[in-house]
Amino acid sequence: MYMGRLITVLFFVMTFSLYAQVSKTEKRIVSAVDAHHSEALKLLEEVVNINSGSMNFEGVKKVGMIFKLKLDALGFTTKWVDGKSWGRSGHLIAEHKGKGKTLLLVGHLDTVFELASPFQQFEMVNDSTMKGPGVGDMKGGDVVIIQAMQALKDAGVLKDMNIIIVMTGDEELSGRPLNLARKDLIDAARVADIALGFEDGDGNPKTAVVARRSSSG
Template identity: 65%
Template sequence: MKTINFNIKCLAIAILYCSSIIGFSQNNKRENKIIKAVDKHSKEAIELIKTSVNINSGTMNFEGVMKVGALFKKELDQLGFTTKLTSGQAYGRAGHLIATRKGKKGPKFLMIGHLDTVFELDSPLQEYTMLNDSIMKGPGVADMKGGDVIIILTMKALKEAGVLDDMSIEIIMTGDEEKSGKPLELSKKDLIEAAKKADIALGFENGDNNPKTIVVARRGSTDWKLTVTGKPAHSSQVFTDKIGTGAIYETSRILNEFYLQLAKEKDLTFNPGFIIGGTKIKQDDDGTGGHAFGKTNVVSQETIVRGDLRAVSLEQLKKAKTIMQNIVSENYPQTNAILEFSPGGYPPLSLTEGSTKLLGYFNTVSEDLGFGTVTAVNPRNAGAADISFTSAYVDMAIDGLGLTGGGGDHTIKEYGNLNTVATQAKITAVLMYRLVNSKF
């Protein structure tokens, strides 16, 4: 009897083992189809990058932004997505490309790109050049037309492998990531609404241009303005009870205290971008500078400082604002100071347990496919981006999945490594396949 039971147990184990081998083989077979499809379509993806890079889509060139949007819309139409190009008139920009498809199972994905670049029509960099057989220099090749094309290539591979129909996906390529329209609540409305419906957000910015890293946390960014007033008088009366220190001394005190009290806060930065002060000052209309009048023998009456504040979490941002306001309130004699923070701004992409887990899944796929280990980017090396607007709604979010291995972002030397297009598409496509089929 014991022998029979033993044999039955052995048989059951054998059946389970064989089943697992068959399942593993089928999974590998499907993933191999995905990988082969990426390789099959990589050359046309590179051509699509070249075509899009040669279309000027500086944020304020609305016609160019929409032309790039139409180019990518055509690609997604052919893959069975329901697509539309929106109007950005309400917030003073070109609008967005939105593409959706509803699947049968698995999590809902939000994939994020942007159509615009920092290279306007007056930029000296308007077309791509190949520095060698794989390094492309061009306007927006890394930030982020390469990432947009990786999204499209990923979708093509999933469709050809026969698994795209299972997936619920919304793709949003914004038209104003580099210079957001105002009001921000209208500019980012479509993105936020998509985030509310999503389970997983995938951003295709180029991260820190290192193919061995992925962004799991981004710092948010908001602007601030410091306005300081003092009592004008002959310089011989400075420091008296009646005249006090003047506006410039009070401004110096405030900025120095910002540094002393906050500079050691991990991942927090606060940068005064410009300062003007004197007897009379006048700001430029665009808020990027101005001029001042003053004399060496006159106590300064007015000072204005404009800067930005970057924090890795909403809690850190709130704490920093409180400390800065407290510093501003402790005025030198006969001075007054007001610190104002701009409404809106880019929120932080806070680090979550879900995002850390998603990075682990991404790393597993990368290692399984032979591309090596992938780790998290230091948040200090990851600026604000559209994915940050998902932070309050999506627990699992990673960014930096775009074209990488480059540099010179936002300059006339911007370049990217085209060899990373296929690599990033393969990892992303297999990651999505496994997530939908619960293979982690």
């Protein structure tokens, strides 16, 4: 989660212009990130210990409900979209209306570790490294989103921001038909000016991945 904090700070640096002198607002944001650090670790432990393999619909929803409550408390309008029509658990969608550009923040709730997997629990390897199913991919990223929104709120800048958060429940094993499974994410992308994904990138907190090649069948 040390990495998580760095990524959270990186997110703000990117949002509030790199290399500019650190403003009072940015200082408030950074201290808010620090103030909620152990709370974020606890949240990560809690969600990692809930199995949310893509086919464990109940577990995926349970993780979604935990993030939903956090976002409700931060003033987002949230909804759970049931995934019955595409054969998966569903998606969490949260919206915050403000002014200016619309940011889309993308996460996912599911992992590749189904109930049958022996890998189920959170564990600290040492004082700064944790291990657990979905810590990096990508419950850690989801927690960074929550922590970032908390810091913006604490710093008094969230109220003016236009933000949509979509955490899908079927990233690792997409539901079918795809046009239904991806409809909510695509709809959000259409109205967004900037989209940021919170999966781990290349492991270097100084960089952001801006494109990626892949193939699928």
